Amino acid sequence: MGRDQSFEALLDEHGAMLRRIASAYEAGRERRHELEQDILLAVWRAMPRYRGEAPVRAFIARVAHNRAVTHVAREAAEPRRQPLDEETPSAAPTPHDALEALDLQDRLAVAVRALPLSLRQPALLTLEGFTPAEIAPMLGLNANTVSIRLTRAKVALRDALNPQDRS
Known part of the structure; x- marks a missing residue:
């Protein structure tokens, strides 16, 4: 081949x-x-x-x-340059936009992008099915550090996906 x-x-x-x-x-x-x-x-x-x-x-x-x-x-x-895009939603969401925002996969993708790089990398690789032991050498870290970062990423993602749960 x-x-x-x-x-x-x-x-x-x-x-x-x-x-x-x-x-x-x-x-x-x-x-x-x-x-x-x-x-x-x-x-x-x-x-x-x-x-x-x-x-x-x-x-x-x-x-x-x-x-x-x-x-x-x-x-x-x-x-920074941002061209105006006709498809860019307004700041005030319509009821239709609010329903679309509930789609978990889109919300998760947005939440992952919002994570700091040190948390985003292990979180994304975990979502791809890698274990902390597999992620560690990819990122040049030890498995314990990866696990700690994953715990922090989970908390941040949970907060981002469930803002009403914050007290």
Whole structure:
């Protein structure tokens, strides 16, 4: 199997995870698509360095997260520009908008994006099915630190998803 075919097979198997990672770092459709392309290029370039020391899924997740962090850092250094978008909702939600806001998956994605990077990475990888022991080497941490960050992320997500429960 050639490199192009093996890369296509890799994308078939892990493309959805890579798109979810990109969406955790970019909310805007165009920027998210740009990040997805950057991640794919980074994975393409990194695959020849894969030595089989970890599962390929973990390897490409780490490459994707590293690329996303670089993307966020680059974006933070640029001046803020926000084009007006006809689809941008107004500040006052309509009843229809309020019902749509109740959709758990969308609310969870927004809440994960709002987490500080140190909590977002382990939370997102946990949502992808990785254990703290698998996440630790990806992030250069020990499993205990990952578990502590996950506990903090869960509290922050619970607060974000259930604001009426705060007392």
